[in-house]
Amino acid sequence: MKKLNILIIVIVLLVLANMTVMVFLSGGSKMAENNGAAVLTKHRDFTKTVTIQLMIKGGLFAENKENNGIGSLFSRVWVKSNKVLETVEFYGGSVSAKVSPFALEVRLSVPSDKIDKVYNDFAAFLAAPEFKEDIFEREKMQHIDELRTSLDNPNLIAQNGFMALAFKGSPYEMPVEGMVESVEKITFEDIKNYYKNNIKASYIVAVIAGNFDKGLEVSLNSTIAKLDKGYPYVYDCSNSAILEERRQEVVDSRIQQAKVYVGYTAPDAGSDDYAALKVLTDILGGGMSSRYFTEIRKNSSYAYAVGAGYPTRYCSSRFFISMGLDYKNVESAINKIDEINLNLDKTITEEEIEKARKSIIGSSLMETQSNGSLAWVMAFYETMGLGADYYEKYVDTLKHINKDALLKAAEIFKTPKAVYILKPENEKEEK
Secondary structure (H helix, E strand, O other), X not given: OXXXXXXXXXXXXXXXXXXXXXXXXXXXXXXXXXXXXXXXXXXXOOOOEEEEEEEEEOHHHHOOOOOXXXXXXXXXXXXXXXXXXXXXXXXXXXXXXXXXXXXXXXXXXXXXXXXXXXXXXXXXXXXXXXXXXXXXXXXXXXXXXXXXXXXXXXXXXXXXXXXXXXOOOOHHHOOOOOXXXXXXXXXXXXXXXXXXXXXXXXXXXXXXXXXXXXXXXXXXXXXXHOOOOOOOOOOOOOOOOOOOOEEEEEEOOOOOOEEEEEEEEEOOOOOOOHHHHHHHHHHHHOOOOOHHHHHHHHHOOOEEEEEEEOOOOOOOEEEEEEEEEOHHHHHHHHHXXXXXXXXXXXXXXXXXXXXXXXXXXXXXHHOOOOHHHHHHHHHHHHHOOOOOXXXXXXXXHHHOOOHHHHHHHHHHHHOOEEEEEXXXXXOOOOO
């Protein structure tokens, strides 16, 4: 009898391991697990389109300095080698693939009454794609040309230089587009192997949003079931924090003004301080009425341009300040930033907090109005580990952010920072 019970348990577990598990989310969404993938749906029958959004975990975490840019080049070759591009465009839709810092993103958007006409080609693109060598050669050459052109953009050079310094030792130190010298090394076989190694069912978060019927959900699950399952994707978050002060100055003979980035280790999206730091970012660097703009440009005239950002990331992110200014004002401007950041407990006002909350809430609501943007947001937050319905909870969270929460988030300004300066030739700092 005991052996029979054990056998029954084993059979049940095997069945559960291979079945589709359905979970209902808030707002009429539902999530299924299929072959290791998370498949979510959001019905919006008042619309006339449908979007399928995939987040395939990896992004820069699937690259190294030797092949940096392979994800971007793969995306171009993947889409343009397959019939799906021609078919979707014929029926008035769009299909795209691109690499973000932590995922390969795929999106299909079409009129709802045309999904049946394009889906077979989309399924082949996902599960049985072609890779054409002539297209690879063409796209590789074009990609390298674009990279060389970008070297003439000091703003991009400064941005990439800061990322390399602030994220040293982490995949985020690499640009998603890659470098000329790394892309030149990528071969056609590398592209084919990238698909085999990185397009796994267990890496996928998929969202269908818009006006569609059950048949599309069944079809997408069937397509994903054809992929190699792989193992659950694990991001390596080692070396993601700034543990000591970092500073780098680079000369660019083409520029007349310095470009400066100052960055601090900031929490990932799963942190309790995430929403508060988003509000604080808006207060400090969210526009012409922000604290940095007022104090560094308007009142002190240290910089002609100043702003702040806090991108959402898996693993530690960075809170950064960017400035354009005369090199002689660099140290004064950085000192002013320190003064602002370390005295928020004395200066921050309820009016600023309320204004920032309303600004971010308004932007968040605007970002989920279309099927495409809603599908992306759901897939994004699910990939972040926050859940696909986090976009609904986020607005409510923002409403309850107060001064204490902001001051807790502002503790990052007491940690080591990274300073990157792109400066004109023959400039000397004033003492």
